[in-house]
Amino acid sequence: MATQKISLYWKEGVHFESEGPGGMVSIDGSxxxxxxxxxxxxxxxxLSALAGCSGIDIGSLIKKMRIxxxxxxxxxxxxxxxxxxxxxxxxxxxxxxxxxxxxxxKIEKAVSLSIDTYCGVMExxxxxxxxxxxxxxxxxx
Numbered sequence: 001m002a003t004q005k006i007s008l009y010w011k012e013g014v015h016f017e018s019e020g021p022g023g024m025v026s027i028d029g030s031x032x033x034x035x036x037x038x039x040x041x042x043x044x045x046x047l048s049a050l051a052g053c054s055g056i057d058i059g060s061l062i063k064k065m066r067i068x069x070x071x072x073x074x075x076x077x078x079x080x081x082x083x084x085x086x087x088x089x090x091x092x093x094x095x096x097x098x099x100x101x102x103x104x105x106k107i108e109k110a111v112s113l114s115i116d117t118y119c120g121v122m123e124x125x126x127x128x129x130x131x132x133x134x135x136x137x138x139x140x141x
Contacts, residue, residue: 015039043088046125047076050093053121057114058095067106070099070140078129091131093122098138111135 006020014029015038026039035041040048051074062069072095079090095111115122115133125131 011038043078043080046088047078047091050091050119050121050125051076053119054093054095054111054114057118058110061110061113065106065110067103067110068099068101069097069107072097088125088129091125091129093131093133094136095133096136096138098140100140102137104135104137107137108135 004021006018008027009017009019011017011026013034013036015036016027017039018025018027025045027042027045028037028039029035030041031037055072055074058072061067062072075094075096077092077094078088080086081089093115097107111133122131
């Protein structure tokens with residue numbers, strides 16, 4: 001069984017740096033709790049992890065499946081519960097693909113493999129939230 005470790009370093013106030021496999025990221029709280037905009041907020045990092053996990057899968061699958069895509073991006077929107085502790089209970093993941101010769105069948109297979117098989121962060125989110133996914137296609141301009 002694999003184990004991962006991060007270290008969190010206090011910089012000042014509610015600003016921290018998190019170091020883990022592959023790099024560092026700055027974390028800061030909201031202005032209401034003394035944050036100064038020096039990093040991502042922890043819940044936003046969760047959404048970034050979700051998009052990043054699936055993005056890495058899809059980027060790898062685009063290469064393996066030889067899918068012709070100019071570029072793609074992922075937008076994640078999430079709704080928090082009203083009561084503390086507030087957590088995401090609804091999540092929408094938009095997969096946006098750009099190009100003039102998009103093979104939608106191959107793209108749908110790549111996205112499906114990511115969200116149903118490979119992306120562990122997606123599975124973690126499903127443990128506490130309703131997750132909806134949507135694939136969008138845009139011509140190159």
